[in-house]
Amino acid sequence: MTALVTAASRAATALEAARDHLLALQSPEGWWKGELQTNVTMDAEDLLLREFLGVRTGAETAEAARWIRSQQQAGGGWANFHDGPADLSTTVEAYVALRLAGDPPSAPHLRAAADLVRDLGGVESARVFTRIWLALFGLWRWEDLPVIPPEIVFLPPWCPLNVYDWACWARQTIVPLTIVTAHRPVRPLPFGLAELRTGRRPRRATRTGLDTVVDTVVDTAFAALDHALHRYERRPLAGLRRAALRRAAEWVVARQEDDGSWGGIQPPWVYSLIALHLSGYDAAHPVMRRGLAGLDRFTIREDGTRRLEACQSPVWDTALAVIALLDAGLPREHPALDRAGEWLLREEIRGPGDWAVRRPGLAPGGWAFEFDNDGYPDVDDTAEVILALGRWGRPAARDAVRRGLRWTAGMASRDGGFAAFDADNTRALCLRLPFCDFGAVIDPPSADVTAHVVEALAAEGEARSPAVRRAVTWLLRAQEPGGSWFGRWGANHVYGTGAVLPALAAAGVPPAAPCVRRAVAWLEAHQHPGGGWGEDMRSYRDPAWIGRGEPTASQTAWALIGLLAAGERGPAVERGVAWLAGTQRPDGTWDEPHYTGTGFPGDFFINYHLYRLVFPVSALGRYLRAGEGTREGTREGAP
The missing domain is CATH 1.50.10.20 (Glycosyltransferase)
Known part of the structure; x- marks a missing residue:
């Protein structure tokens, strides 16, 4: 007792x-x-967003770069959780952000990062979302990315692969990305990424949970669908495409929250801002102003660094x-x-x-x-x-x-x-799309x-x-x-x-x-x-x-x-x-x-x-x- x-x-x-x-x-x-607390992709993508929109400042860049450098592992990479293994895509995005901040590729920390990226398969093996960021700046070919056309916004809720088949966080990300990938913008940076390439073909995304025969059939069908969509992207129906882009933009605007975010989470937030910018919303538009201002509430400044919360x-x-x-x-x-x-x-x-x-x-x-x-x-x-x-x-x-x-x-x-x-x-069909190689x-x-x-x-x-x-x-x-x-x-x-x-x-x-x-x-x-x-x-x-x-x-x-x-x-x-x-x-x-x-x-x-x-x-x-x-x-x- x-x-x-x-x-x-x-x-x-x-x-x-x-x-x-x-x-x-x-x-x-x-x-x-x-x-x-999450990982440095939040901070790297924030800098890339601001670069794309033309609003990046030197002070923000320096503060974010200090934080990103502080999170680098001894082996040269960046992980997705404490004491975890280095993650290829996170390391690629951190590397690009530090190059944007002015770090030279010859710097020891970037040489170590580049060596690790190549060891893990190079940018060719990075996830689709990372390669989309690279494509925005001419560091990857849009033609080599999977396609999801904005016309999907017209699919009714009962139809397979309509936007409501995705989880709420995914649909809020996918819809603006259909606008981005339809426009295929390129805003070149003053550097390339040859040091991160292996020359090998991109890896195919893999998903588990189905038997081998079904996997093969489904993957073959979706590969054929992706091939057909690439052909359609070269000559989309002009009237239908204009209507789809307009409907997608309206869908995005209707879901902006009072604090300027989309769903209060980072992925749809940044892609929605880029999509609306490409749809003609300038920086002075209230939607864009609220969106950019809202990011400040998710920003933590400490000891000369700057980091963002994902939510x-x-x-x-x-x-x-x-x-x-x-x-x-x-x-x-x-x-x-x-x-x-x-x-x-x-x-x-x-x-x-x-x-x-x-x-x-x-x-x-x-x-x-x-x-x-x-x-x-x-x-x-x-x-x-x-x-x-x-x-x-x-x-x-x-x-x-x-x-x-x-x-x-x-x-x-x-x-x-x-x-x-x-x-x-x-609806598990969503998992089989070549576009969806990251996240639930x-x-x-x-x-x-x-x-x-x-x-x-x-x-x-x-x-x-x-x-x-x-x-x-x-x-x-x-x-x-x-x-x-x-x-x-x-x-x-x-x-x-x-x-x-x-x-x-x-x-x-x-x-x-x-x-x-x-x-x-x-x-x-x-x-x-x-x-x-x-x-x-x-x-x-x-x-x-x-x-x-x-x-x-x-x-x-x-x-x-x-x-x-x-x-x-x-x-x-x-x-x-x-x-x-x-x-x-x-x-x-x-x-x-x-x-x-x-x-x-x-x-x-x-x-x-x-x-x-x-x-x-x-x-x-x-x-x-x-x-x-x-x-x-x-x-x-x-x-």
């Missing part, structure tokens, strides 16, 4: 420090927002912070929670969005990820906000929670699972989002509803043979498993159920000898990394949250809590250079700087609450 009391005391001390640190980070308006997460971070503080025992009438709850209520989205294409009769009532991406509320954020507002418990939140519950349940896909932004966005381009249901929905609906008394029953069935079918669940939006199986176990508990699945026992066994088997949990981003490509990696505070917290939900109180939990208490910084937070957030599995990763704090606060709070229940039960049952 003394050892348990000591462990509980250490956990309570760690929780108090972490809670106070989290409270200190709240904005006066009520929200929380941690930095979203921002205030709604997500605020909901997680509210849940964490309530887990920590903060009274729900605390002023910080009142400010946060009132801010979240103001962020409810009551208007339509692209999601209504698949669910036209569904009334709106969700929340988005960012400050202003009101065109794209998402199921995952809405579920967490419902949990936060429901636990906050103010009468003012009831109507918003009710609308959120209705909208969330209505976003179920036909198979019972839930995706982030759309329902039934599962569809938005199928995932275990983590489905779990969050189950937890939110169950918390509001809907545990026995048809939506929850179907979602739980989906989760049981999605469990991996080893007992874990795949994590779409976080790394990876630790995230998925840590999300699903609380959902199953909320839905009434008993701790003794075989699915729960297998998940618990998987988590315990993948605990680090020191007590923490970690899973490297390479697990998305290489199964050998599943459940393996340097321990992090956020992933350790996910595992603990899952184990506690499953009723575990044994050595694995105690060692995990001890790891959190022992690795905490004096200021109450944790160091976490490793990335644990996922944008596109296998391709694009995020270090959410608030994850290292909110999830440990939740885990420690739930641990102490569970311990209190155990000790009270022991006292009551003592002879």
Whole structure:
């Protein structure tokens, strides 16, 4: 008992420090927002965008170049996540940006980068999106890129490969790119890239998931389609092409957010600005002015450097912070929670969005990820906000929670699972297009989002509803043979498993159920000898990394949250809590250079700087609450 009391005391001390640190980070308006750290393609593409538009300044260039140089690895390349392998396309874009900044190819850091690029296959093997950037400046031939014509904007939603077959982030990128690739602009730079070439043919993009015969047939068909589209591009129907370019530009303009962004994320933002510029929108046009000005809010300047966030997460971070503080025992009438709850209520989205294409009769009532991406509320954020507002418990939140519950349940896909932004966005044909060799381009249901929905609906008394029953069935079918669940939006199986176990508990699945026992066994088997949990981003490509990696505070917290939900109180939990208490910084937070957030599995990763704090606060709070229940039960049952 003394050892348990000591462990509980250490956990309570760690929780108090972490809670106070989290409270200190709240904005006066009520929200929380941690930095979203990604990779240097954000900064390289920002410089290339400004060069193309003719607005690049020397000061911006120098600051961005300092940041890009600071992120170069010893081997000469740039990675997509901390301690990850050098990525060819990221290295090519960083190299071009530094050449733009005036670094000579003879400089040691660029010589090392060029050697690495050639070793990895040269620019010929870079992804399509990187070669599009090169084509804008005459460093790659437009004729050697796959074609997606702007005429696709006329395809109705029922037709294969219409724009709504792509995930929301992909469609917002593809539509402006159809304008760019139709115009095929070239604005030459005063240098070439001969030092990055190997002379070999470009590699073919590969996608997995189909059998070999089907792969061959589908790839052959799409290669023939691409060949036909290249022939059409040489002599498009003039009237149809003009109408398509006009419709595509209107589609893009209609989706600009109030902050000037497109979807609050970098890829469609930069390509939309280029597309509208090519469509005749000059720099003084309000759409262009808002677009360029909005980038400033995503810019972080520090120690003479300049870096861009790919997106921002205030709604997500605020909901997680509210849940964490309530887990920590903060009274729900605390002023910080009142400010946060009132801010979240103001962020409810009551208007339509692209999601209504698949669910036209569904009334709106969700929340988005960012400050202003009101065109794209998402199921995952809405579920967490419902949990936060429901636990906050103010009468003012009831109507918003009710609308959120209705909208969330209505976003179920036909198979019972839930995706982030759309329902039934599962047409895998999109994956086979030669154009799509980077990132997730569809938005199928995932275990983590489905779990969050189950937890939110169950918390509001809907545990026995048809939506929850179907979602739980989906989760049981999605469990991996080893007992874990795949994590779409976080790394990876630790995230998925840590999300699903609380959902199953909320839905009434008993701790003794075989699915729960297998998940618990998987988590315990993948605990680090020191007590923490970690899973490297390479697990998305290489199964050998599943459940393996340097321990992090956020992933350790996910595992603990899952184990506690499953009723575990044994050595694995105690060692995990001890790891959190022992690795905490004096200021109450944790160091976490490793990335644990996922944008596109296998391709694009995020270090959410608030994850290292909110999830440990939740885990420690739930641990102490569970311990209190155990000790009270022991006292009551003592002879």
